[in-house]
Structures are given as structure tokens and as C-alpha cells.
Amino acid sequence: MSGSPDAIEAVSQRLERFIGDQLDAASALGADALAFAAAGADAVRGGKRLRARFCLTGWRAIAERRGPAHALPDDVLSAAAALEVFHAAALVHDDIIDNSDTRRGRPAAHRAFESGHRAQGWAGEAEPYGRAAAVLLGDLLVAWSDDLLEQGLAAAAHAGAARAEYARMRRDVTIGQYLDIAEEAAFVTAPDDEHAERALRVASYKSARYSVQQPLLIGAALAGADAAQLDALSRFGHPIGIAFQLRDDVLGVFGDEQVTGKPAGDDLREGKRTLLIAYAREALPSGTRRVVDELLGDPLLDGEQIASLQRTIVDSGALERVEEVIRRQTAEADAALRGAPLGNAAVGELRDLARAATARTS
Numbered sequence: 001m002s003g004s005p006d007a008i009e010a011v012s013q014r015l016e017r018f019i020g021d022q023l024d025a026a027s028a029l030g031a032d033a034l035a036f037a038a039a040g041a042d043a044v045r046g047g048k049r050l051r052a053r054f055c056l057t058g059w060r061a062i063a064e065r066r067g068p069a070h071a072l073p074d075d076v077l078s079a080a081a082a083l084e085v086f087h088a089a090a091l092v093h094d095d096i097i098d099n100s101d102t103r104r105g106r107p108a109a110h111r112a113f114e115s116g117h118r119a120q121g122w123a124g125e126a127e128p129y130g131r132a133a134a135v136l137l138g139d140l141l142v143a144w145s146d147d148l149l150e151q152g153l154a155a156a157a158h159a160g161a162a163r164a165e166y167a168r169m170r171r172d173v174t175i176g177q178y179l180d181i182a183e184e185a186a187f188v189t190a191p192d193d194e195h196a197e198r199a200l201r202v203a204s205y206k207s208a209r210y211s212v213q214q215p216l217l218i219g220a221a222l223a224g225a226d227a228a229q230l231d232a233l234s235r236f237g238h239p240i241g242i243a244f245q246l247r248d249d250v251l252g253v254f255g256d257e258q259v260t261g262k263p264a265g266d267d268l269r270e271g272k273r274t275l276l277i278a279y280a281r282e283a284l285p286s287g288t289r290r291v292v293d294e295l296l297g298d299p300l301l302d303g304e305q306i307a308s309l310q311r312t313i314v315d316s317g318a319l320e321r322v323e324e325v326i327r328r329q330t331a332e333a334d335a336a337l338r339g340a341p342l343g344n345a346a347v348g349e350l351r352d353l354a355r356a357a358t359a360r361t362s
Contacts, residue, residue, distance in 0.1 A: 011052045012045060012172040014074075014081045015044060018148050035116075036133070039109060040140050045086040046104050049217045050244075050357060051087055052080035053290065054237070057349045058219030064343025076222050078152020078160060081091055082145045083215050089141030090173055090210070096134050097181060098270045099299065103293055105261035110134035126251030142170075161221035183273040184297065195278035200242070206249070208241025212357065232340035236350060239329040239336075243358040246326050250319065251362070254310060259362045265306035271297025277324065279318035288312065334345040 020043045026037035059076040102108055107115065114130030122129070136284035149166055153159040164267075179202045190198060216237045220230055251260055252267030253276060265276065277296065281289050295301060295309060313319055333354060337347050 007056055008049050008052065010072060010332045011049065011056070011078055011080045011084070014077045014148075015084065017083065018085075018144070018151070019044065036137065036140070039112065039137055040088075040144065043092055043109060043141060044085055047084070047087070047276075049084060050353075051083040051211060053353055054212050054215040055080040055083055055219040057346055057353060059223045060219075061216075061233065061342040061346035061350065062220050062223035062225045063340065064346055065229075073222075075152045075156035075159070075162075076219055078148055079166070079218050079222060080215075082149035082152070082166075083218070085141055085148060086145035086210075089138045089145060092138040092141060093177065096131055096138070097177065098266075100262070100270070102262055108134075109137055110278075111195060112258075113137075114321075137270055140308050142257065156222060158222050158224050162218050165218045165221055169210045169218075172205050172214070173210045174323055176202060176204070180272075184271045186291055187273050187293075190257075192281060193271065193305060196275055199273060199275040199278045202273075203242055203245040203249075204238070207245035208238055211244055212241035213237030214260035226341075229341050232336055232342060235336035235341075236333045239333040240357055243326045243329040243333070243354075246275060246322055246329070247358050247360060249276050250322060251360075253313065256361065257312070261362070263309065265301065268296060268306060268309050269299050269301050272313065276313060276318050276322050279321045280313045280316040283316040283318065284312070326358055328353060 023034065023037050023041060027035045037067060056072065056076060059072070088182070088230070091103060092109045095103055095271065096110050100108045101111055104188055106112075106332060110130040110133070112130075113133040114126045117124075117126040117129045149163070153163060156162065183202055187198075188220060213234060214237075216233045217225075217230060220233050223297065249267065249272070252262075252272060252274070253265060255262070255264060257264045261270075273296075279291075283294065292309065292312060298305075301309075342350075
């Protein structure tokens, strides 16, 4: 199975070989360069490997139609691994944008660089150094993802289609990241009845496409998918990607810090204008809405204020409305698989992955 532990282990091994090569190359440039590359290696390790799983399953969904699909070729393993490196880059940049302190229970990259600066007694201010170093680390990881993808595509029969989808993914994520930060400022002038639609647009471009839809399409493209197969996977992938991001938004407000690795209510401190917030604002009287708007985005919100905002969101009915959207999106995705020209075993895997992406606690 493409999402099996053996398949993910094969992706991890491909990643480790690539990272080892990068560390060897950096070591020739001195200790500072090696430490920088090692920070990139740390950023790539860990996580659920969700994007790799969808890529591998997208490939298998097509390959199975031609007969038993056993060994995963190097092109799809490399593409799956490259997606994980790109994801690491996005997280590094996202943490800088959000001024996050932690990632997966550890210091975010910019905080780690900041601490290293202080520990070594270097000149200048530690905080701007940490942010600058992390920007460059994210850029390095994007370069690594391209390098790893191209290594795998060197002899691939369908390299052009996969490369085009990968490039589209990179553009979409960058635009989505900008839309996200723009929304935190533009909400004051956007009509209230447009906030939900705008939040869903951010969810689509910042997360849904690159987390689920595009990894599926990249894997399928490498297997030589036809238009009908790509359409089915696209119609499955986008709603699952939306549901995945909406679950992430719920966890960003209500998640358990011990499970998510990020402080409870972090999205409230960061001022994220998610569908959850849009729905809450729709239901609140103007006075309460003003209070919510004043509190959102305050990095110094204490536990009592977080708890108060959480109660307000729940009492407004926004949480249940978002849960209903997650259920609808998941049902829409499942419907796209019925009768689709895809491998039967892979369809079962896609349903399993859909559940893992949308019914999670971290």
C-alpha cells in the first residue's frame, strides 16, 4: 500500500539520503554553513507525512488500473519526499509571519536561530538575526525541494505534467500566504457578509491545494493519468483539503497544546481571520463583535481571555457551523470517488487518508 509504513519509510530513506548529501556539501563551507544546513534537516524531520501519503496514493490510484502495482518508482518517491521538504519551507516561513514561538513542540526556526545567536555571544540583536536566518532557511528548503524533485524526474516518462503541477502548487501557496496576511488587515474594510467567502479562499490557496489536491495530482501525473482520472482526484482532493484546513482552524482555537505542539488559542493571538471567526462575527451583536475584533491578534492574550473568546465562538454557533462544513466537504469528496476510473485498493486508501486528515487532534 502506498500509504503503508513501508512506503513512508521508503520516502524517509530517500529524504535522509538527500539531506545527507546536502550536509556533506555544506560542511565544505565551514561550521556556520553546516549548522545552517543542519537546521534545514531538523525542519524536515517529523510530522505526519500527509502530503507524501497523498502523492503516493495518487500514483497508485492510476498505476493499479494497469495491473498490480508493487514497487514504488524513484520518481514518485522523490516527488513525495520533495513535497515534505516544501512543506517544511512553508512552515518555517509561516512561523515567521505569525511570530510563532513553537512548532511541533520545539522552538520555531526563527526562535532557535535567535537563541543560538545569544548562546554564542554574537554581536547585534538576536531577534532580527533569527528572523533573517529563518527567511533564508525557508528559501534554502524551497531550493532543496526543487533539487530533490528534479533528481527524481531526470528519467521520468511524465516529468512535464508533474513539473507543471508542482510549479502551480508553489505559486498557489505563495499567493495563499499573502491572502492570509492581507485578510488580517483587510477585514476592517471588507463587507461582513463577504468574510466567510474570503476565509474559504485563503483556506483553498494557502492549504487545501498544496496539502491534498496537488500532491494527488503530482503522483497521478507521474503514473500517466488521463483527464478523467485527474478530474476525479481533483474533485476529491480539493474538498478534503478544505476540510483538512478547517479542522486545523478548529484546533488552532480549541486544540490541546500537549497534542498539537502549539499553545492553546494560538490562532486567536495571531489574529487569524478563519471561517470560524467569520461565522462567529455573523452571529454576534455589534458590541460583542467589536470586542472580539479588539482582542483578536493581541499576542498578550492571557488564558482567561482565550477561554472567553472560545466560549463566545461556541455560543455563537460558529463551531458547529464549521463542523457541518467539514462534514459536507468530506461527503462531497467521497462522492467524487464513486465510479471513478481509479484503482479499487487506492480508493480505499484515499478514504482512509480523508478520515485521517479531517478527524484528527493534531
